[in-house]
Amino acid sequence: MKLSRSILKGIRAMTATRILVNLQNVNKNEDRPNPASFTQSVIEHFGTTGDNVTEVNAYLQDNKLVLSNDWTKGQPVKLKRPSFCPITNLTSPIRDDLPDDTKSRGIDSGVALILESADGKVLLTRRAKTLRTFPGVWVPPGGHLEENETFAMAGLRECHEETGLKMRPQQFVSEDLKVLALWESVYPTKLTIGPPKRHHIVVYLYGKLKPGFDANTMNKQLQLEPLETDACAWLDRDLVKRITEADEEKATEHGYKPKESVAKGEYVRGHIIDEDNRQVEGNIPLEPLLTVSGAVSDHERVSTGTKFALEEWLQRV
Numbered sequence: 001m002k003l004s005r006s007i008l009k010g011i012r013a014m015t016a017t018r019i020l021v022n023l024q025n026v027n028k029n030e031d032r033p034n035p036a037s038f039t040q041s042v043i044e045h046f047g048t049t050g051d052n053v054t055e056v057n058a059y060l061q062d063n064k065l066v067l068s069n070d071w072t073k074g075q076p077v078k079l080k081r082p083s084f085c086p087i088t089n090l091t092s093p094i095r096d097d098l099p100d101d102t103k104s105r106g107i108d109s110g111v112a113l114i115l116e117s118a119d120g121k122v123l124l125t126r127r128a129k130t131l132r133t134f135p136g137v138w139v140p141p142g143g144h145l146e147e148n149e150t151f152a153m154a155g156l157r158e159c160h161e162e163t164g165l166k167m168r169p170q171q172f173v174s175e176d177l178k179v180l181a182l183w184e185s186v187y188p189t190k191l192t193i194g195p196p197k198r199h200h201i202v203v204y205l206y207g208k209l210k211p212g213f214d215a216n217t218m219n220k221q222l223q224l225e226p227l228e229t230d231a232c233a234w235l236d237r238d239l240v241k242r243i244t245e246a247d248e249e250k251a252t253e254h255g256y257k258p259k260e261s262v263a264k265g266e267y268v269r270g271h272i273i274d275e276d277n278r279q280v281e282g283n284i285p286l287e288p289l290l291t292v293s294g295a296v297s298d299h300e301r302v303s304t305g306t307k308f309a310l311e312e313w314l315q316r317v
Helices: 003-017 042-046 092-097 151-163 215-217 237-244 303-316
Strands: 022-023 051-060 066-068 077-080 108-116 122-127 142-144 178-187 198-208 230-234 269-275 279-285
Touching: 022 042, 022 237, 042 077, 066 108, 066 122, 066 198, 077 122, 077 303, 092 198, 108 122, 108 151, 108 303, 142 303, 151 198, 151 230, 178 303, 198 303, 230 237, 237 303
Parallel strands: 022 066, 077 178, 108 198
Antiparallel strands: 051 066, 051 077, 108 142, 122 230, 178 198, 230 269, 269 279
């Protein structure tokens, strides 16, 4: 019996060593990277400019993700968090009540791939509603780093596992994937939804495919893994701009509002997994893509970290 890509991924995950985040701030006389703790704000360790962003370099060393401000080790890249980041706003009572296995787990690392087709469109996927974290949320293909992987290896592997798109570095204009930005991600996203269960640094990668690999051509390879991804769509630059304008920082206190410019019945063409577990082409409503996170519950939307990465992409292209 042929096992699905998702099941094979789960089997590997049960035996894999987690790639944890280590921090080194040379301004604090730290002569080597040290393991980050689960309840530690990574951005505050390095200092923020006041808009919840800082700069670090990110590299892999001995199966650890190292974030450092030692510029001899690499080029600076933006690291951001939302103002409502649960770790930043964690109170002592909530921190003390966290389960021991949560407080001791450290900070995990992941990758996400901002994949641009030759005709200038970006692929976003909707996470399956059965997933433990961020169910039903729109993100780029991505997941955890695995042992002895480079960023590019992890990004391409995750994209293949979730979408069926199997790519090589040579298919990209730069013949590699570049680090675009970093995001400090916590789930649940707000303390009003629940105490933190997962803490990640997400490395957003970027790669543009060479001529000949446009969105329609890539769709011919598309084979969504239903246990991971139940929809996907290629979005043009104008739609990406509209998505990034839906600002979580301006969300109402008790819920969320769709962006006022969303027309009823407005949609984008994409692929979905239907009720019979088949991949079909169909219309995907735009309204969920143009909303923001709620105060007391989550729902279908584009993740806040993804919007930040897309903003960085817009500035690049």
